[in-house]
Amino acid sequence: MSTDDKDILDSTDTGIALQDAGHTEQDIKDGLSINLDGHVTSPLGYKAGGLHCGIKRKRHDLGWIISEVPAFTAGVYTTNLIQAAPLQVTKESLQVDGSLYAVLVNSGNANACTGMQGLEDAYEMRRMLAEQLEVEKHQVAVVSTGVIGELMPMDKISAGVKEMKEQVAQTTVLDFEKAILTTDTCTKHIAVECVIDGCKVTIGGAAKGSGMIHPNMATMLGFITTDATVEPAALDLALKHLTNKSFNRITVDGDTSTNDMVLLMANGLAKNDSLSPQHPQWDTFLAALELVCKDLAKKIARDGEGATKLIEVQVKGAESEQIAEAVGKSVVGSSLVKTAVYGTDPNWGRIVCAVGYTSELKSLDPNLLSVWLGEIQVVDNGLPVSFNEEEATLYLEQENVKIYVDLQMGSHEATCWGCDLSYDYVRINASYRT
Amino acid sequence: MSTDDKDILDSTDTGIALQDAGHTEQDIKDGLSINLDGHVTSPLGYKAGGLHCGIKRKRHDLGWIISEVPAFTAGVYTTNLIQAAPLQVTKESLQVDGSLYAVLVNSGNANACTGMQGLEDAYEMRRMLAEQLEVEKHQVAVVSTGVIGELMPMDKISAGVKEMKEQVAQTTVLDFEKAILTTDTCTKHIAVECVIDGCKVTIGGAAKGSGMIHPNMATMLGFITTDATVEPAALDLALKHLTNKSFNRITVDGDTSTNDMVLLMANGLAKNDSLSPQHPQWDTFLAALELVCKDLAKKIARDGEGATKLIEVQVKGAESEQIAEAVGKSVVGSSLVKTAVYGTDPNWGRIVCAVGYTSELKSLDPNLLSVWLGEIQVVDNGLPVSFNEEEATLYLEQENVKIYVDLQMGSHEATCWGCDLSYDYVRINASYRT
Numbered sequence: 001m002s003t004d005d006k007d008i009l010d011s012t013d014t015g016i017a018l019q020d021a022g023h024t025e026q027d028i029k030d031g032l033s034i035n036l037d038g039h040v041t042s043p044l045g046y047k048a049g050g051l052h053c054g055i056k057r058k059r060h061d062l063g064w065i066i067s068e069v070p071a072f073t074a075g076v077y078t079t080n081l082i083q084a085a086p087l088q089v090t091k092e093s094l095q096v097d098g099s100l101y102a103v104l105v106n107s108g109n110a111n112a113c114t115g116m117q118g119l120e121d122a123y124e125m126r127r128m129l130a131e132q133l134e135v136e137k138h139q140v141a142v143v144s145t146g147v148i149g150e151l152m153p154m155d156k157i158s159a160g161v162k163e164m165k166e167q168v169a170q171t172t173v174l175d176f177e178k179a180i181l182t183t184d185t186c187t188k189h190i191a192v193e194c195v196i197d198g199c200k201v202t203i204g205g206a207a208k209g210s211g212m213i214h215p216n217m218a219t220m221l222g223f224i225t226t227d228a229t230v231e232p233a234a235l236d237l238a239l240k241h242l243t244n245k246s247f248n249r250i251t252v253d254g255d256t257s258t259n260d261m262v263l264l265m266a267n268g269l270a271k272n273d274s275l276s277p278q279h280p281q282w283d284t285f286l287a288a289l290e291l292v293c294k295d296l297a298k299k300i301a302r303d304g305e306g307a308t309k310l311i312e313v314q315v316k317g318a319e320s321e322q323i324a325e326a327v328g329k330s331v332v333g334s335s336l337v338k339t340a341v342y343g344t345d346p347n348w349g350r351i352v353c354a355v356g357y358t359s360e361l362k363s364l365d366p367n368l369l370s371v372w373l374g375e376i377q378v379v380d381n382g383l384p385v386s387f388n389e390e391e392a393t394l395y396l397e398q399e400n401v402k403i404y405v406d407l408q409m410g411s412h413e414a415t416c417w418g419c420d421l422s423y424d425y426v427r428i429n430a431s432y433r434t
Numbered sequence: 435m436s437t438d439d440k441d442i443l444d445s446t447d448t449g450i451a452l453q454d455a456g457h458t459e460q461d462i463k464d465g466l467s468i469n470l471d472g473h474v475t476s477p478l479g480y481k482a483g484g485l486h487c488g489i490k491r492k493r494h495d496l497g498w499i500i501s502e503v504p505a506f507t508a509g510v511y512t513t514n515l516i517q518a519a520p521l522q523v524t525k526e527s528l529q530v531d532g533s534l535y536a537v538l539v540n541s542g543n544a545n546a547c548t549g550m551q552g553l554e555d556a557y558e559m560r561r562m563l564a565e566q567l568e569v570e571k572h573q574v575a576v577v578s579t580g581v582i583g584e585l586m587p588m589d590k591i592s593a594g595v596k597e598m599k600e601q602v603a604q605t606t607v608l609d610f611e612k613a614i615l616t617t618d619t620c621t622k623h624i625a626v627e628c629v630i631d632g633c634k635v636t637i638g639g640a641a642k643g644s645g646m647i648h649p650n651m652a653t654m655l656g657f658i659t660t661d662a663t664v665e666p667a668a669l670d671l672a673l674k675h676l677t678n679k680s681f682n683r684i685t686v687d688g689d690t691s692t693n694d695m696v697l698l699m700a701n702g703l704a705k706n707d708s709l710s711p712q713h714p715q716w717d718t719f720l721a722a723l724e725l726v727c728k729d730l731a732k733k734i735a736r737d738g739e740g741a742t743k744l745i746e747v748q749v750k751g752a753e754s755e756q757i758a759e760a761v762g763k764s765v766v767g768s769s770l771v772k773t774a775v776y777g778t779d780p781n782w783g784r785i786v787c788a789v790g791y792t793s794e795l796k797s798l799d800p801n802l803l804s805v806w807l808g809e810i811q812v813v814d815n816g817l818p819v820s821f822n823e824e825e826a827t828l829y830l831e832q833e834n835v836k837i838y839v840d841l842q843m844g845s846h847e848a849t850c851w852g853c854d855l856s857y858d859y860v861r862i863n864a865s866y867r868t
Contacts, residue, residue, distance in 0.1 A: 081798040082790030113786050113800070115817045148783025149818045258787050335769075336863055343864025349582025352547050353692050356516030364515040366547070383549045384583045423857050429770055430777025 031194050032288050038191020039173040040065055042204040043227035044269040049171030050179030053160025055108035055146070055153055062160040063105045063179030064129070065223060070099040070139060071267035072232045074239040076247075078260040084112035085122040086142040087261060093126065096138035098232045100265060103223065104129045105180050106157065107208070108146040112258040121152040128161045145182055145208065145221055145259050176206065180221055183210040183428055188299040192288040196281045197272040201228040205292040209250075209300030220300050222247060222262035224292055228285060229268035234276040238289055239264045246293035249325060249416040250301040251333040264289075301417035306424030311341055312417050313403045317368075319410035326360035328416030331403060338421035341401055346392035348378040355405060368408035374401070381408075465628050466722050472625020473607040474499055476638040477661035478703040483605030484613030487594025489542035489580070489587055496594040497539045497613030498563070499657060504533040504573060505701035506666045508673040510681075512694040518546035519556040520576040521695060527560065530572035532666045534699060537657065538563045539614050540591065541642070542580040546692040555586040562595045579616055579642065579655055579693050607640075614642045614655055617862055622733040626722040630715045631706040635662045639726040643684075643734030654734050656681060656696035658726055662719060663702035668710040672723055673698045680727035683759060683850040684735040685767040698723075735851035740858030745775055746851050747837045751802075753844035760794035762850030765837060772855035775835055780826035782812040789839060802842035808835070815842075 041048050050063035075094055077087050093100065104125055111118045122142050130137040144152070177187035191204040209220040230238070243262060268274075275285050302310040313332045318324035331337055334354040340347040348371050356364065371379040374395045376387050395401070401420075475482050484497035509528055511521050527534065538559055545552045556576050564571040578586070611621035625638040643654040664672070677696060702708075709719050736744035747766045752758035765771055768788040774781040782805050790798065805813035808829045810821050829835070835854075 080787065080790040081792075081795060082786055082800045082803075110783070113783060113813065113816060113818065115801070147781075148787060149813070258783075258790060335859075339860055339863035342860065345864065347581075349544070349547060349692075352516055353514065353582060356514040356692060358515075361515060366516045367549070369516075379547065379583070382547060384547065421860060421863075423860050425769075426773055426776065426855060426857050426860060429773035430779065 030287070031284055032291060033193040034291065035191040035193065038202075038204050039189045040176070040204040040206045040223055040225045041173040042191035043202040043225050043267070045069060045227060045267050046204070046225045046265075047168075048173040048176035049164070049168055050175035050177075051160060051163060051167055051171060053106075053163065054156040055106060059181070060175055060179035061106055061108045062157070062164070063176040064102060064164065065176065065225065065265070066102045066133065067100070067225070067265060067267045069267050069269065070101055071225070071265035072098055072230060072235055073100045073141070073266070074232070074235040074264045075141075076239055076243045076262045078257055080258045082112065082258045084110050084144060084259040085114060085118040086111055086125070086144045087259065088119065089122040089126055090141040090143065090261065093138045093141050099139065100141055101135040101139040102129055102133055103141045103143060103263060104161075105143040105221070106146070106152075107180055107182055109144060109150055109152050110146045110148045110259045111144040111152050113149040114151055117151055121154055124154060125152070125157055128158060132161060132165055141263060143221060143261055143263070145180065148258060173206075180206065180208045181210075182208065183305055184208050184303055186303055188296055188303065190292055190295045192291045194284050194288045196228065196270070196275065196284060199270045199272040201270045201272055201285065201288070202226065203228070203288050203292050205296050207296040207300055209303060210305050220247065220257075220260050222293075222296055224262065224264040224289070226264070226266045226289075227268070227270040228266050228275055229270065229272050230266040230275040230285070234282075235264060235266055237277070238286055242286070242290050242293045245290065246297040247300075249328065249414065250297045251329060251416070251418045298417050301419050304419035305428045306422040306426070307419030308422055309341055309398070309420045310400050310417060311338070311403065311419060312400065312415060313405065314413065314415045315405045315407065316413035317407040317409055318412045318414070321412045321414050323360055324412050324414035325416060327355055327358045327405060327407065328414050330354045330358040331405065332416045332418035335421055338418065341396055342420035342422045344393045344396035346373055346378065346387075346389060346396060348373070351403060351405070352379060355407075364407065365409065370406040370408070372404040464721070465718055466725060467627040468725065469625040469627065472636075472638050473623045474610070474638040474640045474657055474659040475607040476625035477636040477659050477701070479503060479661055479701050480638070480659045480699075481602075482607040482610035483598070483602055484609035484611075485594060485597060485601055485605060487540075487597065488590040489540060493615070494609055494613035495540055495542045496591070496598070497610040498536060498598065499610065499659065499699070500536045500567065501534070501659070501699060501701045503701050503703065504535055505659070505699035506532055506664060506669055507534045507575070507700070508666070508669040508698045509575075510673055510677050510696045512691055514692045516546065516692045518544050518578060518693040519548060519552040520545055520559075520578045521693065522553065523556040523560055524575040524577065524695065527572045527575050533573065534575055535569040535573040536563055536567055537575045537577060537697060538595075539577040539655070540580070540586075541578075541614055541616055543578060543584055543586050544580045544582045544693045545578040545586050547583040548585055551585055555588055558588060559586070559591055562592060566595060566599055575697060577655060577695055577697070579614070582692060611640050614640065616642065617739055618642050618737055620737055622730055622737065624726055624729045626725045628718050628722045630662065630704070630709065630718060633704045633706040635704045635706055635719065635722070636660065637662070637722050637726050639730050641730040641734055643737060654681065654694050656730055658696070658698040658723070660698070660700045660723075661702070661704040662700050662709055663704065663706050664700040664709040664719070668716075669698060669700055671711070672720055676720070676724050676727045679724065680731040681734075683762065683848065684731045685763060685850070685852045732851050735853050738853035739862045740856040740860070741853030742856055743775060743832070743854045744834050744851060745772070745837065745853060746834065746849060747839065748847065748849045749839045749841065750847035751841040751843055752846045752848070755846045755848050757794055758846050758848035759850065761789055761792045761839060761841065762848050764788045764792040765839065766850045766852035769855055772852065775830055776854035776856045778827045778830035780807055780812060780821070780823060780830060782807070785837060785839070786813060789841075798841065799843065804840040804842070806838040
């Protein structure tokens with residue numbers, strides 16, 4: 001890691017989200033082993049790299065993941081009705097036979113709202129990498145993130161892909177992790193291992209987030225690799241299911257981007273029997289994948305633009321998991337809750353207010369509602385609890401703030417993640433392009 | 435107006451919203467006459483006042499409107515499932531015979547999440563004023579705004595209501611307008627006159643807004659008075675209809691409060707024939723009322739917490755008015771659009787992105803979408819227009835920024851209002867209670 005990238009890489013952040021989730025010895029006992037220093041290259045047969053091709057002024061802006069053998073790949077995409085050109089091209093790639101050799105990612109330019117030219121450029125990016133790797137075009141996915149509405153500087157991409165050929169031996173996965181960032185302040189990565197059919201199976205992940213982050217799939221870029229052998233339909237199922245419990249439960253600013261995508265590649269090099277819901281160890285694989293998805297999701301929330309804190313909202317006592325999730329998103333997405341946490345103000349009225357305006361919540365008995373800030377109860381059955389304000393302020397000064405809400409109207413629960421709203425969110429976004 | 439209130443009253447703001455709406459000679463020609471210095475006391479038979487009773491440290495916090503004769507009154511209330519005690523009591527009052535003599539308003543304490551004691555306190559506030567005015571309890575409405583979850587300091591309210599009796603001659607409607615404010619930086623008022631059945635009819639209004647403002651009725655406090663004679667059912671109809679086109683089309687921060695309410699009182703002293711949709715001049719009355727509602731709504735948006743600019747989003751070419759409204763709210767509510775406007779950055783990609791994630795929008799042809807910043811077109815049929823960045827930046831430096839979106843998918847349109855997101859929003863809300 002070069003010195004001039006210190007500004008975007010802060011090693012002290014590593015692992016915060018995970019430790020906070022309480023994944024420690026118990027998980028290893030359950031057969032899962034977490035590697036906080038793991039990457040998308042931790043599974044067998046993947047290499048990754050990145051470089052600066054000139055879309056951005058100085059930082060890395062072109063990255064790639066390459067699998068030795070074709071990998072079955074599942075994808076989830078933004079729900080925004082305006083989808084960037086690379087999403088269309090990648091969907092088309094995956095429709096052919098559902099497998100990929102490689103992914104090419106650029107940051108600094110979203111290639112969104114760029115019309116026919118943008119689509120041609122995305123096809124051309126795909127062609128360039130396919131030609132260089134000597135694979136079929138449909139075995140390459142393209143992914144972009146950055147400013148909307150500017151044509152991709154194809155000369156720079158072209159030079160970058162050529163340079164990649166020479167640099168592929170020197171650059172590492174750390175360069176890939178840097179190349180996908182925009183206003184992120186740190187890279188986000190993890191790997192989890194488990195044993196399936198006596199074979200060591202590894203799942204690795206990398207992500208970028210920061211702004212335009214709202215829980216409505218797919219709200220950021222996520223890349224997950226595994227050497228497990230998995231049936232394509234099961235891979236799709238697993239990614240969709242776990243995305244709903246992780247990436248779709250975070251919010252930074254309520255803005256769902258035009259470009260977001262999560263790709264899950266499985267190349268089968270671990271040599272386990274092909275996984276599907278019928279496999280006796282399907283749940284082990286799902287648990288490992290869930291760890292990766294949730295860890296990346298929380299790291300994205302924690303690194304939201306201008307964030308100083310990770311906020312976790314656990315809602316229980318709901319009539320359905322969907323309602324619990326909606327209430328959680330409402331609280332963690334409230335600008336007033338976010339600024340109160342930033343200002344370490346235990347102003348629980350804003351939490352209660354955000355519960356009450358959750359549009360998915362059709363009925364609510366305010367007299368059953370209870371709220372806690374960490375272990376400090378602030379509302380008991382709809383009524384204020386007299387609590388120690390200093391203690392509550394101290395609690396909110398922590399980097400990981402948990403809010404618990406009990407609706408007492410059912411038996412379902414859900415956890416959502418977000419971040420506080422600080423001056424820096426305004427600073428970053430009032431002058432993003434300049 | 436006393437000197438030490440200069441901080442909350444800035445006379446230079448007066449009329450901005452209205453002038454911007456282009457209501458000038460044409461409206462007067464149409465029989466409407468706008469009085470920018472008008473108040474809720476401009477119609478015949480109303481008096482209003484306010485004072486400092488001690489809920490807030492220094493500023494006015496108790497206000498009232500009193501009609502000489504009972505006034506038919508329509509009300510709209512927050513959609514938040516958690517509704518403050520005064521809302522319950524006011525609804526109960528209006529259910530008896532739909533008419534009021536008076537409204538008592540306090541700021542500084544919302545009387546929300548205060549359980550049975552809060553409800554008793556709201557009834558007690560109603561009783562106090564009814565007794566003092568020697569009217570029935572159900573002829574009084576109570577309204578509160580401020581911090582959630584703290585019991586109302588009833589000794590202060592009681593002393594305030596007693597003091598009111600002595601002060602009622604000295605205080606004026608300016609004191610009322612100040613007494614209803616929280617983090618507002620200016621009072622908001624207007625009056626509009628028209629002639630109905632040869633009688634001069636006046637409609638006056640006052641409002642407070644600032645935070646917890648989101649278009650989902652009723653997102654602030656609004657008080658509208660008229661001396662028109664109006665049938666109760668028609669009054670309800672008019673208020674609901676026009677609220678949907680005004681107060682429900684503004685957003686500051688997406689937070690819908692527990693306390694918000696708009697009351698429309700009609701005391702009949704203008705002596706016109708009773709208005710209803712069958713009356714030949716019903717539309718004149720509606721037009722005048724619409725002016726009042728929209729002007730107050732825009733003033734609330736312009737004075738959103740930390741706002742430096744009013745943002746108006748006009749959406750046309752939608753398949754329905756509901757969709758046009760939803761797209762407008764999505765754009766004007768986007769944190770990224772709001773910060774871009776604050777930073778005078780013509781980053782139209784964020785506008786397009788917000789159009790695309792409007793959940794009510796089921797289909798969209800990105801290739802038909804056009805966007806303008808004022809008169810500067812930035813997107814034409816889905817493609818970027820090469821525009822003069824400096825000119826666009828200059829445009830965004832204005833205090834009233836208009837964004838036009840044409841979906842080209844239908845013939846319906848709607849206009850929504852909001853404000854930019856500045857450092858001051860964070861400052862105000864990170865330390866509201868301290």
